[in-house]
């Protein structure tokens with residue numbers, strides 16, 4: 001049965017509880033068109049079979065699009081999304097995946113998806129099963145792009161926190177919807193909160209995935225795995241890099257070095273972390289202070305012609321870093337740096353000047369809060385120029401490769 005309904009954005013805090021299927025499709029199509037115009041050079045070194053963990057939104061979706069529509073690779077995407085039910089729209093990542101698979105099918109590209117908890121052993125087994133049965137038993141690239149508030153592991157539900165470590169932190173922050181700039185004071189994390197965040201956003205589960213894939217013999221000779229990290233400018237260090245999430249990212253980066261060794265020994269492969277630019281995604285909207293910094297950063301980077309979204313960043317990663325230079329172009333800590341333009345001295349000096357002056361009265365003039373808001377709505381399929389939002393739409397769409405009784409269970 002088709003459920004047609006009028007869909008509008010319902011924003012609660014830093015999340016929108018509805019998503020527009022036609023708008024999500026339009027955004028996915030825009031990213032696909034961007035990649036198709038980049039003329040990827042396909043040769044025997046380019047990825048042929050790719051697993052993307054966290055494939056439905058943000059950096060993971062953009063990675064999947066680069067692999068599929070740039071390199072024509074087979075892709076298996078893992079994500080945790082909500083299909084539509086009882087007059088409720090599906091989540092944006094669900095509609096994105098519907099659009100991705102439909103577009104892949106039109107081009108004759110293999111695309112399969114698994115909807116479930118990537119932290120679990122069952123989903124790892126299911127992925128290995130699909131690789132063995134439907135992807136010629138081998139993959140050559142594993143992208144780990146999970147962003148989750150919690151993880152179920154070792155019989156415990158671990159809950160991540162976004163807090164400073166050691167001492168309390170006070171800074172300006174913004175309510176993106178109202179534009180109100182206010183002060184926020186965040187108490188330091190407890191040892192427990194630090195440990196929990198590392199469990200959720202650190203590298204342990206990434207390592208479990210790679211060990212399971214190696215054990216199953218499904219990583220090809222020379223396979224590569226990449227996970228994503230963020231550093232950001234000094235002004236956000238207390239809440240990001242030196243905070244609970246930064247500790248987890250340090251753990252992820254250490255894990256990359258452990259995995260690089262294991263991969264080298266077992267399949268002549270490699271593991272690396274890519275430090276990406278700060279961007280509006282569902283995950284980053286939840287971090288205090290960061291959206292205010294990003295609104296200013298967007299304005300500065302757009303003015304300098306340096307602004308990139310998820311797809312431009314991942315295109316730069318795939319085309320000019322991962323499959324261009326051999327060996328991989330890494331910094332002294334073995335990380336690929338896609339945050340080089342964001343952290344340019346001239347960009348940061350100007351952002352800092354503005355950050356010190358900004359308040360509720362001048363935020364529209366001094367920052368790109370309008371652009372931030374626009375991108376936020378687009379994450380959920382709203383604000384797309386080519387979509388007629390007055391029309392009722394079918395909200396009950398299926399991701400073609402997922403059986404709905406499984407998705408709903």
Ligand code: NAD
Pocket residue numbers: 053054055056057058059060078079080081093116117118119144145146147148149228229230275276277278279280281282283284
């Ligand atoms: P996002 O919220 O857009 O995407 C998260 C993905 O993880 C989605 O596909 C979601 O379905 C999936 N997911 C969440 N929990 C899951 C679970 N239990 N099982 C299976 N799938 C699950 O996030 P994003 O901003 O694209 O972040 C991806 C990675 O990039 C993160 O490691 C993040 O720290 C990093 N990063 C983000 C930014 C930024 O500014 N957004 C910058 C640099 C690095």
